[in-house]
Amino acid sequence: MGALMNIILVENNFLLRSGIEGLIIELPGLLLKEVFDGKEKNLCRKLINKKPDVIIINPNALGDNFISIISKLQEEAGIILIGLLGNDCPENISSRFKNHLPLEGNKHLLLEKLRDACGKDAVYPTNKKTQAGSRLLSVREIDILREVVKGLTNQEIADKLFLSIHTVMTHRKNISKKLSIKTVSGLMVYALMNNIVDINEMG
Amino acid sequence: MLIVGEMKLADVIHHDYNLVPVINRFDISLGFGDGTIKEICEERNVNIEFFLSILNTFHDVQYFPKDYLKSFPVSLIINYLRKAHSYYSDEKIPEIKLLISKLIRLSGKKNKTLNLISNFFNDYCKEFATHLMREETVVYPYILSLEKALAEKNENGIVDTELMKYSITTYEADHEDVEEKLFDMKSLIIKYLPLESSDNLMFEEISYSLLRELFVLEKELNEHSRIEDLILVPKVEGMEKHYKSDR
Numbered sequence: 001m002g003a004l005m006n007i008i009l010v011e012n013n014f015l016l017r018s019g020i021e022g023l024i025i026e027l028p029g030l031l032l033k034e035v036f037d038g039k040e041k042n043l044c045r046k047l048i049n050k051k052p053d054v055i056i057i058n059p060n061a062l063g064d065n066f067i068s069i070i071s072k073l074q075e076e077a078g079i080i081l082i083g084l085l086g087n088d089c090p091e092n093i094s095s096r097f098k099n100h101l102p103l104e105g106n107k108h109l110l111l112e113k114l115r116d117a118c119g120k121d122a123v124y125p126t127n128k129k130t131q132a133g134s135r136l137l138s139v140r141e142i143d144i145l146r147e148v149v150k151g152l153t154n155q156e157i158a159d160k161l162f163l164s165i166h167t168v169m170t171h172r173k174n175i176s177k178k179l180s181i182k183t184v185s186g187l188m189v190y191a192l193m194n195n196i197v198d199i200n201e202m203g
Numbered sequence: 204m205l206i207v208g209e210m211k212l213a214d215v216i217h218h219d220y221n222l223v224p225v226i227n228r229f230d231i232s233l234g235f236g237d238g239t240i241k242e243i244c245e246e247r248n249v250n251i252e253f254f255l256s257i258l259n260t261f262h263d264v265q266y267f268p269k270d271y272l273k274s275f276p277v278s279l280i281i282n283y284l285r286k287a288h289s290y291y292s293d294e295k296i297p298e299i300k301l302l303i304s305k306l307i308r309l310s311g312k313k314n315k316t317l318n319l320i321s322n323f324f325n326d327y328c329k330e331f332a333t334h335l336m337r338e339e340t341v342v343y344p345y346i347l348s349l350e351k352a353l354a355e356k357n358e359n360g361i362v363d364t365e366l367m368k369y370s371i372t373t374y375e376a377d378h379e380d381v382e383e384k385l386f387d388m389k390s391l392i393i394k395y396l397p398l399e400s401s402d403n404l405m406f407e408e409i410s411y412s413l414l415r416e417l418f419v420l421e422k423e424l425n426e427h428s429r430i431e432d433l434i435l436v437p438k439v440e441g442m443e444k445h446y447k448s449d450r
């Protein structure tokens with residue numbers, strides 16, 4: 001993707017926090033945005049509001065809230081969840097994660113796992129073709145951008161363009177990533193600037 | 204680095220000069236001399252626990268100021284936050300507006316992107332003002348009355364039922380992110396602001412200053428929200444619990 005991947009870490013153990021931070025620093029393209037200790041109120045909403053690309057979670061930090069939080073996060077499109085799991089982690093917890101970092105792993109393995117989990121694209125692509133392609137919005141993304149800046153909700157866009165709401169959300173995430181613009185009004189400036197919409201179309 | 208009272212304030216500023224506007228809010232300005240933080244706080248009657256927790260919150264994103272929570276009156280926090288608000292709206296925002304208007308003057312109004320960015324920022328300012336206004340006219344007054352009421356309850360058991368109707372959780376739940384749009388504005392400038400002006404060298408110079416101001420403001424606001432979310436809210440939650448218990 002050629003854009004920075006923002007990571008949020010949920011971990012209450014200081015040593016582990018620092019260790020993970022050290023791993024993230026070593027991989028180009030990854031950025032540790034914020035750390036939570038897992039006891040915050042309304043944690044789930046806070047996590048989603050930060051619009052991270054990746055959340056690394058130690059289930060222990062969430063205690064009894066683990067299942068409810070992880071289920072909600074799994075519904076969010078485009079967030080990669082990575083578990084920080086020990087060997088003794090029970091099956092019903094470990095099965096919640098497609099990707100995990102083993103607490104017992106050595107540095108090399110951990111870096112590899114982290115890079116794989118974040119996707120090959122996370123680390124800056126050396127391939128020129130992907131780089132050029134990733135800068136421009138696709139035709140589909142432009143269609144969606146046009147509707148977004150007109151103020152349509154994800155559901156309305158999905159209905160209008162015959163897409164699933166999940167697809168719309170994934171496209172929106174990709175648009176924001178390519179442009180590094182997160183808010184609708186920021187996207188609006190971009191769209192006006194590039195004549196994707198004109199001022200008369202705006203509500 | 205954890206900042207503690209025995210350190211010289213000058214060393215701390217050497218280490219992190221972003222703290223200058225923060226100490227200003229405690230009426231400490233440059234030229235404060237050789238003293239340690241402790242000495243300077245005593246001299247000027249500044250609550251040191253509070254001062255340290257603010258400095259550390261600003262200095263280190265990983266810092267969680269929980270240990271200090273109980274030790275200072277909530278009115279101190281509010282006093283500090285209000286000063287920060289007026290610093291943003293009376294100094295930082297006008298500075299940014301001035302830089303934008305300089306750029307517009309240089310480009311002779313023909314730079315479409317610049318005009319769009321300028322409108323974007325003006326809209327942002329309105330939203331930002333609304334955010335501050337809500338805190339200053341609704342949230343802070345509520346907290347101050349709660350503080351007063353708590354003292355009264357402790358003294359003669361009188362409870363104000365009006366106060367029970369509001370709760371800090373409402374604020375916490377929709378305390379919106381005010382930095383997000385600044386991030387977008389930075390992106391727009393970094394990636395898309397074209398060089399179309401009568402004096403390109405000057406234009407570049409001013410765009411750089413503008414960008415720097417946006418970075419500074421974004422960082423400041425980030426820490427400001429952290430103080431509201433991590434220091435103010437938990438503190439008030441504690442007060443509410445206390446006030447609503449065994450009445």
Ligand SMILES: [Fe+2]
Nearest residue numbers: 284338427431
């Ligand atoms: Fe505020």
Ligand SMILES: [Fe+2]
Nearest residue numbers: 338378428431
């Ligand atoms: Fe705020």
